[in-house]
Amino acid sequence: MQNQADQQPAAESVEGDYFSGREMVDLERERIRSADKRTEIARLAIEANDASDQRQFDYHMSRLERETELKQSQIRLAGFLTYGVYAMSSIIIAILVFMVFFGNPEQVKIASDLFVKLITAFAGIGSYLTLKGIFNKLTKSPSE
Numbered sequence: 001m002q003n004q005a006d007q008q009p010a011a012e013s014v015e016g017d018y019f020s021g022r023e024m025v026d027l028e029r030e031r032i033r034s035a036d037k038r039t040e041i042a043r044l045a046i047e048a049n050d051a052s053d054q055r056q057f058d059y060h061m062s063r064l065e066r067e068t069e070l071k072q073s074q075i076r077l078a079g080f081l082t083y084g085v086y087a088m089s090s091i092i093i094a095i096l097v098f099m100v101f102f103g104n105p106e107q108v109k110i111a112s113d114l115f116v117k118l119i120t121a122f123a124g125i126g127s128y129l130t131l132k133g134i135f136n137k138l139t140k141s142p143s144e
Contacts, residue, residue, distance in 0.1 A: 096111045096114055096115060097111075099111035100112060100115075
């Protein structure tokens with residue numbers, strides 16, 4: 001039995017044995033290195049998340065800027081179209097008014113017929129839009 005106890009290597013620790021001071025220091029250093037590695041991995045993960053968040057922020061800001069520029073260009077186009085239609089309508093109405101008051105009898109008849117047709121057309125468009133609005137109000141839910 002004594003031979004079996006002598007054959008056990010001295011470096012192996014057995015439950016209940018004490019570690020020497022050097023072994024304790026080495027174990028503590030390994031524990032600290034392990035904790036440092038975990039800390040480094042956590043730091044790298046946080047940096048990667050920060051970089052990802054920054055990329056997402058930049059992407060959404062650029063998309064918002066593009067949408068804002070698009071809306072502004074649409075508003076400018078709508079303004080140009082509105083002013084253009086207003087100017088053309090004013091010119092046509094001015095010509096018709098001039099024809100009614102200062103034209104020969106044939107021009108007066110043409111201008112008055114055009115006025116009647118324009119008023120009828122605008123009344124028809126107004127009726128259509130009114131009925132369409134009523135239909136939409138009745139068929140769509142209030143949340144829309």
